[in-house]
Amino acid sequence: MKGFGRLGKVFNLLKKTKRLKSAVKLVCKEIENRITALPELPQGKIAIPLAVKPNVFPIPVVVCGALVEGRPNFNTIVNFGVISPARPSPVVYISSSKEHYTNIGIRKNGVFSVNVASRAIMAQTDYLGVVSGHNIDKSKVLTVFYGRHDNAPCLAECPLNYVCKVTHHVEINTMDVFIAEIAEAFVSSEFLRNNTIDIESMEMLIYTADNNYRIPSAPVSRAYSVFKEYKPIK
Numbered sequence: 472m473k474g475f476g477r478l479g480k481v482f483n484l485l486k487k488t489k490r491l492k493s494a495v496k497l498v499c500k501e502i503e504n505r506i507t508a509l510p511e512l513p514q515g516k517i518a519i520p521l522a523v524k525p526n527v528f529p530i531p532v533v534v535c536g537a538l539v540e541g542r543p544n545f546n547t548i549v550n551f552g553v554i555s556p557a558r559p560s561p562v563v564y565i566s567s568s569k570e571h572y573t574n575i576g577i578r579k580n581g582v583f584s585v586n587v588a589s590r591a592i593m594a595q596t597d598y599l600g601v602v603s604g605h606n607i608d609k610s611k612v613l614t615v616f617y618g619r620h621d622n623a624p625c626l627a628e629c630p631l632n633y634v635c636k637v638t639h640h641v642e643i644n645t646m647d648v649f650i651a652e653i654a655e656a657f658v659s660s661e662f663l664r665n666n667t668i669d670i671e672s673m674e675m676l677i678y679t680a681d682n683n684y685r686i687p688s689a690p691v692s693r694a695y696s697v698f699k700e701y702k703p704i705k
C-alpha cells in the first residue's frame with residue numbers, strides 16, 4: 472500500500488501477519504495430524520498427507536458454456552458431478568474458480584451448458600481449459616448452437632449437451648459451485664443405438680490425477696447384477 476506513509480506500513484504489516492497466521496494454522500494442523508494417535512491400519516495401508524489433492528478418481532471432462540457480455544464463452548471443467556440422477560429432475564453441479572470469465576455469464580444469467588468432451592475434440596478441449604475469455608475470444612473454437620435458452624451456448628461437436636438452470640450458488644474457498652437442474656439435453660444421433668446412448672463409440676474423455684486424458688475402457692461386468700457372485704460370510 473504505497474503513498475500512505477505510516478498507515479501503509481501498518482497495513483502491510485497486518486497483511487503479512489494474516490499470511491503468517493494462516494501459515495501457522497497449516498503447520499499446527501499438520502502437527503495435530505501427526506501427533507494424534509492413528510488407530511492400527513490394515514497391513515499395506517498408509518495415511519496420505521492432507522496436502523495431497525483428492526483428485527485420484529477418473530472424472531469426466533466437460534466443457535461449460537455461458538454467454539458473457541453477449542459472446543459465447545467456454546471453459547473446461549472436471550469438477551463436475553451428478554447430485555440427483557432423475558426424479559423429479561436431474562441435478563448436477565460444477566465447481567469453477569471465481570476468477571473464470573465463464574462464471575460472469577453463469578452468475579448473471581443463471582443458466583449454462585455442460586458439453587461432454589470426446590477424443591475427437593481433445594486438443595480444442597484442452598485449449599478451452601488453458602486460455603481465458605478474459606483475453607481471448609473462444610467463441611469460434613467449436614460450433615455453437617442453442618436450445619430453447621438463449622444464454623446457454625452448446626457445442627455441436629460434443630456428443631452430449633445439457634442445458635442447466637442454476638438452483639443454488641454456493642461459494643466454497645476460491646470456487647463458485649453452481650448446482651443446477653438439467654432443463655434440456657441433446658445427443659449426436661450417431662451415438663444412439665436402439666434408443667440408448669452408446670458410451671463406447673462416444674469415446675468421452677476422462678481425466679486422471681496423473682494429468683492424462685483417457686477414454687473409458689471395455690466394461691468388466693454388469694452393475695446391479697455381479698453382486699450375485701458374492702457369497703456373504705455366514
Ligand SMILES: Cc1cc2nc3c(=O)[nH]c(=O)nc-3n(C[C@H](O)[C@H](O)[C@H](O)COP(=O)(O)O)c2cc1C
Nearest residue numbers: 546547548549550567568571572573600602603604
Ligand atoms: C483438464 C482441465 C480441467 C479443468 N477443470 C477445471 C475445474 O474443474 N474447475 C476450474 O475452475 N477450472 C478448471 N480448469 C481450468 C479452466 O478451464 C481454465 O482456467 C480456463 O482458462 C478458464 O476459462 P475462462 O476464464 O474463459 O472461463 C480445467 C482446465 C483443464 C485443462
